Amino acid sequence: MTNAEIxxxxxxxxxxxxxxxxxxxxxxxxRTAARTISELTEPVAELAHAGPDALTELPGxxxxxADKITTLVNTGSLPLLEELKAQVPESxxxxxxxxxxxxxxxxxxxxxxxxxxxxxxREACLQHKIRDLEGFxxxxxxxILKGIEAALLATQRILWCDADQIVQEILAHLEGTKGLxxxxxxxxxxxxxxxxxxxxxxxxxDDPNPVMDRLAKYRAVKDVxxxxxxxxxxxxxxxxxxxxxxxxxxxxxxxxQYFTGSKEHxxxxxxxxxxxxxxxNEYGVFRGDxxxxxxxxxxxxxxxxxxxxxxxxxxxxxxxxxxxxxxxxELITLEDIRGDLHMHSTxxxxxxxxxxxxxxxxxxxxxxxxxxxxSQRVSVANGLNPERLLSQWxxxxxxxxxxxxxxxxxxxxxxILEDGRLDLPDEVLNQADxxxxxxxxxxxxxxxxxxxxxxxxxxxxxxxxxxxPTGRLLLERPAYQVDLDAVLRAARDYGKMMELNAHPxxxxxxxxxxxxxxxxxxxxxxxxxxxxxNGLEAMRYGVLxxxxxxxxxxxxxxxxxxGELKRRLPRYRR
DNA sequence: AGAAACCATTCTGACGGGTGTCCACCCGT
Numbered sequence: 001m002t003n004a005e006i007x008x009x010x011x012x013x014x015x016x017x018x019x020x021x022x023x024x025x026x027x028x029x030x031r032t033a034a035r036t037i038s039e040l041t042e043p044v045a046e047l048a049h050a051g052p053d054a055l056t057e058l059p060g061x062x063x064x065x066a067d068k069i070t071t072l073v074n075t076g077s078l079p080l081l082e083e084l085k086a087q088v089p090e091s092x093x094x095x096x097x098x099x100x101x102x103x104x105x106x107x108x109x110x111x112x113x114x115x116x117x118x119x120x121x122r123e124a125c126l127q128h129k130i131r132d133l134e135g136f137x138x139x140x141x142x143x144i145l146k147g148i149e150a151a152l153l154a155t156q157r158i159l160w161c162d163a164d165q166i167v168q169e170i171l172a173h174l175e176g177t178k179g180l181x182x183x184x185x186x187x188x189x190x191x192x193x194x195x196x197x198x199x200x201x202x203x204x205x206d207d208p209n210p211v212m213d214r215l216a217k218y219r220a221v222k223d224v225x226x227x228x229x230x231x232x233x234x235x236x237x238x239x240x241x242x243x244x245x246x247x248x249x250x251x252x253x254x255x256x257q258y259f260t261g262s263k264e265h266x267x268x269x270x271x272x273x274x275x276x277x278x279x280x281n282e283y284g285v286f287r288g289d290x291x292x293x294x295x296x297x298x299x300x301x302x303x304x305x306x307x308x309x310x311x312x313x314x315x316x317x318x319x320x321x322x323x324x325x326x327x328x329x330e331l332i333t334l335e336d337i338r339g340d341l342h343m344h345s346t347x348x349x350x351x352x353x354x355x356x357x358x359x360x361x362x363x364x365x366x367x368x369x370x371x372x373x374x375s376q377r378v379s380v381a382n383g384l385n386p387e388r389l390l391s392q393w394x395x396x397x398x399x400x401x402x403x404x405x406x407x408x409x410x411x412x413x414x415x416i417l418e419d420g421r422l423d424l425p426d427e428v429l430n431q432a433d434x435x436x437x438x439x440x441x442x443x444x445x446x447x448x449x450x451x452x453x454x455x456x457x458x459x460x461x462x463x464x465x466x467x468x469p470t471g472r473l474l475l476e477r478p479a480y481q482v483d484l485d486a487v488l489r490a491a492r493d494y495g496k497m498m499e500l501n502a503h504p505x506x507x508x509x510x511x512x513x514x515x516x517x518x519x520x521x522x523x524x525x526x527x528x529x530x531x532x533x534n535g536l537e538a539m540r541y542g543v544l545x546x547x548x549x550x551x552x553x554x555x556x557x558x559x560x561x562x563g564e565l566k567r568r569l570p571r572y573r574r
Numbered sequence: 575a576g577a578a579a580c581c582a583t584t585c586t587g588a589c590g591g592g593t594g595t596c597c598a599c600c601c602g603t
Contacts, residue, residue, distance in 0.1 A: 025586060029575030062576045102600050139594055187603075200603080228592055243602070261603040270588040281589055282603085
């Protein structure tokens, strides 16, 4: 059983317990455990086999949860979950997806009216049965009816790159509003999370009303959900929520800090403030009634003796430990990148010629690129057999003298076949400058098989890195089953590298895996996997993800000149 | 449910806005 599956069980238990009105701290214990487990790199199942002590050493896991994990790992199920499911029809939990309905109200609706589905809830609203319940009224009933539509729309998350487009559009739309003094996007968008659930904007204005009026007029706004003196929520036609908060100038930093989050980061920060006899809210840092900071984020953190945290690190993971130790990483930037080590050309399924890709890369200031077209097995992508690949490399030799200070590496993205063999013969692979290996076929194999295939590829002397190591497609397809921890250890042992695929739908390794790779000392190559000139622009998404993983320039190999990069690979060492 | 220290008990993640109904609930970071 994978960490993600165990975490999902605990999340479900938390939902069911919450619905039953259980002790909120008990509910939180399950949620905390779920988060801990899902962010762990090593498989919890292995810890479970090592014995209960290995599990209870994890923060937030005590004797009881350790026992439940062990049961889950050994039997694949959990009696508590089965009991809860028997007591609460699972469909009731979908009622909590209706905005405005939490555990208390859903419990009331279910207990009094025996309503179990969204359809039954809609009926009850239309027959005005909801408004007669204690604590409910006509207005609530109306809002529930509206909310059901929203729940059915299934408020999806969107890719960071898509969020970026909308954010830029809204910023441009609000820019120039009368009395608007400052404006900034916040939330998970600002933290650079690979997918974004809603958009948050923060403004300073002489009067909030013109700004709110203007947001309401944004072309894609469908509905204004709430509007008060300082806070406004709208929903776009796509179902995406946009929140706007307007604060006084002297609170801008505190509000930006609060609104950027994450929630977990804020909770820790505010707890630290409390210990110092201070209070932090979105209006500032307060000692008693006296505001001692708030205009800029630096002041807010500074009031607690903390450095300013890059938003990408504000996830409530290790950042406060790093700050205490004075070892907050200096994160990599787009300007540090000197080359791109994964891209395709018209030789396989790319849209641009090698020369076009090279010209575009040179314009970006790169010193080198690797052309890594697909190997023969990927026939739908016009993958290259040995003859065509060698002929491509001949063509590269012809181009070699064309540019000064720019180099095209002879590369290939070789498939790791279902049986673990590589899709090209050794004598061909050995002639390449740069080889990335990846899994495209047999993604449904067992965790053991896929892990063995990838580790086998890492062991091959010609292979430099594993490309898109989990195969996930964000919002589309989950990662294949793979023991990433074992893969990272193998990369360390064989002196190999791992790719962070910068394509905005992939972005694997993810942030947590990047941090794990760094901890093992495994170098990362951030590569775009571009299939067109425009695809090269994806580098910024990869860098953003790397920053979330706490990577510095030194952790990323394509910040190096090629000459230095290659010396990091065993095959080039003597 | 975990964790600390009180080994049975106590505390536990911070803080505030908006809404609808009458103080609670839900929501956001």
